[in-house]
Amino acid sequence: MKNRQWLLARRPHGAIQDSDFNFVETDAPPPGEGEVLVRNLMLSCDPTQRGWIAFGTYLPAVKIGEVVRSGGAGRIVASNNPGFAVGDVVSGLTGWQDYVAMNPKGQLNSRNEGKQLLRVAD
16 A cells, blocks of 8 residues: 655745655555554644644654644554454544554544544545
């Protein structure tokens, strides 16, 4: 599976520009022990991200070369965690990318009540 990602290329000065980001394609990461693989179906683009890519806020600044931080909602497509099953709908800080492998403990919220809504995004 290919994983499209938007990486932070540089700290923005003034208005955001295309050159502040790099678009890359990598292989989707396999989930490690205790992790899940989430296929993002919805990503946020909101004002707090301006701070996250420019400087530290209530969270540390996104590092140059890292995936741009954002909230997202998606479906688990692989799981090595007994608390989350393939097909579960989750939300959390998943970043601007198609797939993210992460430990869900304290990072993902179950959104299974949204399964009906996300059917159209599959």
